[in-house]
Amino acid sequence: MKRLSALILAGLLAAPVPAQAQTRLPGTLDFDLLSEATEDGVMEATFRIHNPTENKVEDLQINSRRNDAVSTTEQAQEELAAGTYPYYGASQSIASIDPGETKEVTFKVPLSLGQEPTLAMTEPGNYPLQFTLTGIQEGQANSFADERMIFEFNAEKAPSAETEDAADLPEEPNALTVIYPITSEINIVPGETGGESLILSDDHLAEELREGGRLDKLLDSYLDHDLKGAGCVALDPALVDTVNRMAEGYTVNDTRPSIAERPKRLRDSWFNDDASQRGKPGTGAADAKAWIERLQNLQCHMPLPWANTDINAVAHVNNDFLTYEALNRTYEDIVGKPTSTLLLPSSGYVNHKFKRPALVANNTGWVGQAATFDASLGSLLNPGAGYTNPFLRYDFAQDSPASQALTSAASVSVAASEGDVVAKLPNYLSPETGEQVLDTATKLLDAGKVRPRAVTDLPLEETDRPLGTPYEDESAFSDADIVRVEQQARYTDELTNIMVNDPAIAMTRYDFTLPLRRDLLVALSGDFNDRLSKQSEVLRTLRSSVSLIPPGNVYTRVSESSPLLIVAENGLPLPVDASLIYESETATLNTPSRVRIPAKGSITVSMTANMPNVDRTNISLWLATPSKQAISEPVNIAVQTRAGIVSVYGVGAIAALTLILALLFRLGRRKKKSS
DSSP states (O other): OHHHHHHHHHHHHHOOOOGGGSEEOTTSSEEEEEEEEEETTEEEEEEEEEOOSSSOEEEEEEEEEEOOOBOSHHHHHHHHHHOOOOEEEEEEEOOEEOTTOEEEEEEEEEOSTTSSSOOOOOSOEEEEEEEEEEEEETTEEEEEEEEEEEEEEOGGGOTTSOOOOGGGSOSSOEEEEEEEEEOOOOOBOSSOOTTOOOEESSSHHHHHHSTTSHHHHHHHHHHHSOOTTOEEEEEOHHHHHHHHHHTTOOEEOSOOOOTTOOOOOGGGGTTOOOHHHHOEEOSOHHHHHHHHHHHTTOSOEEEOSGGGOOHHHHHHHTOHHHHHHHHTOOOTTTTOSOSOOOBOOTTSOOSSOOSSOEEEETTSBOSSOEEEEOHHHHHHHSTTOTTSOGGGOOOGGGSOHHHHHHHHHHHHHHHHHHSOEEEEOOSSOOHHHHHHHHHHHHHHHHTTSEEEOOGGGOOOBOOOSOSBOSSOOTTSOOHHHHHHHHHHHHHHHHHHHHBOOOTTSSSOHHHHHHHHHHHHHHHTTTOHHHHHHHHHHHHHHHHHTEEEEOOOSEEEESSTTOOEEEEEEEOSSSOEEEEEEEEOSSOEEEOOSOEEEOTTEEEEEEEEEEOOSSSOEEEEEEEEOTTOOBOSOOEEEEEEEHHHHHHHHHHHHHHHHHHHHHHHHHHHHHHHHHO
16 A cells, blocks of 8 residues: 555656646647557557647647546546546657647556556556646647546456456346447438439448448447347337338439429420439448348347437427337338337437337436436436436547547446446447447456346336426427427328329328428437428428419400319329319309319319409419318419400490491581582
8 A cells, every 4th residue: 555655646746737737728639549458457548649720739748647446327427527537647758749740649558556657556446547638839838638538447457456256246246238229320312202212412321331331330249249138239210221222222412303393395405414413323232231131130129219319309299190200110121020119219318208118317207117227327328418417417529439438338337336237328329339338248247247137128117206307408409499390290291181092003192201201300310400491392392283274364265154274283193182262352163172183194174153244353263172271372363255355346346337427427418518
């Protein structure tokens, strides 16, 4: 113990000026941990340093610091958010770095006793660890950046540490369940409708699916670890569906052609090159097919909400079709029946009542029954979650993926020493974090420190806590956002209802508008404004493709018994049942009770009319649903009857003829008098 005290004192005396005494300029230099390996009590860490400024930085130095080992996930959370890191270890000088320059530096940090300077970790445990980057810029000493992590120091990493005896193992190990999400950004070009080929806005999914890509690594890593039944993959049905469609071939383009566009005349297309509008073939079909085939090897899988959408926001929208697509649409026809139907809200809590139990943080409230995970562990695995204490939230974006992965793995180890563990990893999981957590879970299981527990064996609990999260969730959608989605969902339902299914057409009206509903779910997963505005634009285009074609400025009838004729057209791929509604101050029309406009076609509608004996009558006409909801924009026509025109002209002609005859009669009398 005296030796430890002396080492710590020596470290403190040799330490550089503490960061608290220096000017803190966060983000001035980029400082990221690239890799870490520990052997014989020495950590070898490789960092990347980049200088994006216009000034040279001199006397750069990386410093290592730590605090006492943590025994609870709550302590780990506090240390990352506001730790002091009082014990100093080795440091390394890097001379200088020029503007725009990037350097990779390997730093050896002794951890155990027997080497100086050392961080003096004498006992296996999980230690808060910090690396700081300091230097001099324009004559001023600055602390530019830091990397924080919870680092697991165990017997395997220290040559003099004693291995754990079997007698030290708990009599009844705590249970471990690992939920391992696999999802990604779904970049289908907005405005898709049923029956269209797949168009992606970019080919990033192909990059993630090919060997060494993110999705490839995530799946490989899980399949390479034996969790003895403790693990279950949470699959995004939207991702599975999209990748399955990619396997059949797809196009990459930033726009999509409108299915309601009227055919162009030949002469209009002579000088138009549509090659740029057609996009280019995607490159990931083969990798997509192979990835889907590997999903068949999963022993346990469960669905995430569609496109990782916010199920609380969906419930707030209160649209039955949207709720069904978010919660009940799975990948059963591609991968097989899910092992569990437990709801997995991305927010970690629920603020509405759902028909199925959900997995939520244990500091939140819910209605009915739910499975829970430790909120502190959840905060370490998914920092910034809406159920975490705002004063303890730590922005992991300040740290590199390698640091985040080390923290996540150590956090699972800490939680396993406290009690039963449900490790719900973040939905947008990095391969580094996934690999580290699976390594830790496998070691805990192999060592007998925990026992596996299947996700189907998680106990369901009830609570009397208020519904939802105890803290403000800054990432939750606003009421104004919900109103916009609610409006678009209603418009989508109305578009569905104006069409009718046709036995001769394989696609149903629900299938046609289903992708438009999915656009709304994607909007509620983060891509809000752009996705919603484009979905709204497509809805307007589709709706306007059902319209009346006016006969011209003035419609002339041959006689009062002549019918009025008007053309109704339909650009949708299914028939439309509509009624003709009119508005006129003087005329009365006898319209058909219902008009069926054929798919991608038109029909001429005949109507009789009772009109007053006037030169012209104005009528406003539009198409509406049987429940009188407007479908098309009104068209205004002016009607005149040819018989009326003839009678008016006839009276004028008779009057003119009478006048001429009178003049001739007077001229004749004058001639007689003259003679």
